[in-house]
Amino acid sequence: MRTIIKVLFIISLIGCSQSSVSEIVMFSDSHGKYYRSDTVGGIIKNEYGLNENLSLILLATSNSDSEEFKSQLKIIKEIDAEEFQYLYVIANSDTLNKSGYYTSKIDAKNILGNTKFKIIIYDQHGDLVQSSSAVLEKKTILYYLTKSSSRHRKLHGLAQGCDHIRRYINFNILIPWVNEEIGVVLTRVRRLYALFFCTIFFFNINCFCKSNRAI
Amino acid sequence: MPDLLFDRNKKTLSWPLKKISWGALSGPFGAGALPPGIYDIARREITEYTNKVDLPYRDKSGMGFFVPIYPKFTTSRGKLGGRLGIHPDGNIPGTLGCIGITDANARSFHNAIKQTAPSIKLTLQVK
Numbered sequence: 001m002r003t004i005i006k007v008l009f010i011i012s013l014i015g016c017s018q019s020s021v022s023e024i025v026m027f028s029d030s031h032g033k034y035y036r037s038d039t040v041g042g043i044i045k046n047e048y049g050l051n052e053n054l055s056l057i058l059l060a061t062s063n064s065d066s067e068e069f070k071s072q073l074k075i076i077k078e079i080d081a082e083e084f085q086y087l088y089v090i091a092n093s094d095t096l097n098k099s100g101y102y103t104s105k106i107d108a109k110n111i112l113g114n115t116k117f118k119i120i121i122y123d124q125h126g127d128l129v130q131s132s133s134a135v136l137e138k139k140t141i142l143y144y145l146t147k148s149s150s151r152h153r154k155l156h157g158l159a160q161g162c163d164h165i166r167r168y169i170n171f172n173i174l175i176p177w178v179n180e181e182i183g184v185v186l187t188r189v190r191r192l193y194a195l196f197f198c199t200i201f202f203f204n205i206n207c208f209c210k211s212n213r214a215i
Numbered sequence: 216m217p218d219l220l221f222d223r224n225k226k227t228l229s230w231p232l233k234k235i236s237w238g239a240l241s242g243p244f245g246a247g248a249l250p251p252g253i254y255d256i257a258r259r260e261i262t263e264y265t266n267k268v269d270l271p272y273r274d275k276s277g278m279g280f281f282v283p284i285y286p287k288f289t290t291s292r293g294k295l296g297g298r299l300g301i302h303p304d305g306n307i308p309g310t311l312g313c314i315g316i317t318d319a320n321a322r323s324f325h326n327a328i329k330q331t332a333p334s335i336k337l338t339l340q341v342k
Contacts, residue, residue: 082310
């Protein structure tokens with residue numbers, strides 16, 4: 001019983017990771033070429049002879065005059081795209097913007113869902129790193145852009161799934177008040193918190209299994 | 216007819232009248248390659264061929280330049296996040312939307328522009 005629950009837990013972790021990978025967006029560039037968000041990094045890498053795949057920042061809006069969209073775009077343009085090797089895609093459900101990378105209006109509507117604004121960050125391998133319907137600060141975007149590049153040096157599969165959960169725990173459960181400005185020291189503290197949390201979590205599963213077996 | 220022609224697919228920048236051609240690219244970073252259309256080349260605003268320009272604007276000889284260009288059509292490009300222009304493609308291959316000359320020595324392009332009288336209006340077609 002205990003083994004079965006552990007296997008189910010591991011499968012659910014992998015499932016969490018895979019579900020984010022499968023969120024593929026189609027878009028085009030000003031050449032008229034079509035790309036999938038999960039393959040664009042590799043295609044452009046080959047086309048331009050780059051050393052690394054590109055990250056992707058997708059900005060979705062229903063109104064490009066909205067303050068949220070304009071302020072997010074301004075923040076993104078302050079981040080050197082050449083240095084951090086990313087491209088950004090505009091998804092506007094109201095009008096098409098053919099001056100750069102863009103999606104169709106229908107795709108933009110699907111991306112937005114019930115929200116009016118969304119920013120999505122994919123890493124170099126097309127995996128979802130962050131999705132937010134609130135404007136992200138420059139430091140937060142930089143964190144996700146640099147975090148995603150180091151993430152793939154780690155093990156794939158389970159490790160990737162754990163990373164999603166660890167990040168979720170770090171940011172949303174354990175210490176949601178943490179500000180990026182505090183830096184590396186706090187990142188280490190958050191890791192310790194996450195490790196502690198996971199240990200307690202597995203301990204609870206073990207206890208649960210043992211109690212089931214006794215019954 | 217435009218004086219210079221930039222072909223994004225062939226990755227070439229040419230001056231048909233002078234029968235000169237350079238390897239060049241635009242994008243893919245940021246919002247990607249320059250949108251197609253006609254651009255004015257700001258002949259009077261060009262920098263010298265110098266090592267004083269930033270690293271991304273220098274060729275392999277360590278020297279570089281910046282030749283500003285202005286779109287003759289409505290676009291948000293170049294209004295936010297830096298001017299559009301032609302320069303040697305330094306550091307990481309690719310640009311943020313400018314045209315980057317990939318030839319090891321981009322001096323011949325600078326010379327060709329500089330030898331043109333400032334009063335002459337030069338145009339560029341991107342296709």
